[in-house]
Amino acid sequence: MTLQVWETTTCSATETRELGRIFGRLAEAGLVVLLSGQLGAGKTCFAQGVGDGLGVAPSSPVTSPSYTLLNIHQGRFPLYHFDLYRLAQVDDLADLGYDEYAEGEGLTLVEWADRMSGALISSLEVAIESLGEDRRRLHFAARDDRGGELLGQLVRKWTAVDISS
Numbered sequence: 001m002t003l004q005v006w007e008t009t010t011c012s013a014t015e016t017r018e019l020g021r022i023f024g025r026l027a028e029a030g031l032v033v034l035l036s037g038q039l040g041a042g043k044t045c046f047a048q049g050v051g052d053g054l055g056v057a058p059s060s061p062v063t064s065p066s067y068t069l070l071n072i073h074q075g076r077f078p079l080y081h082f083d084l085y086r087l088a089q090v091d092d093l094a095d096l097g098y099d100e101y102a103e104g105e106g107l108t109l110v111e112w113a114d115r116m117s118g119a120l121i122s123s124l125e126v127a128i129e130s131l132g133e134d135r136r137r138l139h140f141a142a143r144d145d146r147g148g149e150l151l152g153q154l155v156r157k158w159t160a161v162d163i164s165s
Helices: 013-026 043-054 090-095 098-102 145-159
Strands: 005-010 032-036 070-074 078-083 107-111 124-130 136-142
Touching (some): 005 145, 013 043, 013 136, 013 145, 032 043, 043 078, 043 107, 043 124, 078 098, 090 098, 136 145
Parallel strands (some): 032 107, 032 124, 078 107
Antiparallel strands (some): 005 136, 070 078, 124 136
């Protein structure tokens, strides 16, 4: 049996990135992760940690791809970082070649996925909410066995982390 849902709170941008970093270290190619949350909730901060965990070079920083809609970063496998904030309809996503990336050799990470979540298949959904200051609550929901296995590993690794050191 795999873990299906999990929730945790981070108290700083550093902690949110560290959670993303651990996630990135555990992630496998072919995974699709949907991120949702209000503007400024911490989606890009989490994505930056994922990039770090995948080994994306500091010379190619993970930033919000709001104006390009897609950034591709190379780590131990590609990180396909989509941002759907400006997308008007599902057809626009198809025009970007989304299906080819999502079924490809990398990790597909989609910010603002809640704008089209009914149309997107994923292994994990991560909803991030701001609790004020730098505190964030992250809600993880596995959508398949791969997502559930990764979520179980993430919980074990995260509970063993001492952020204060």
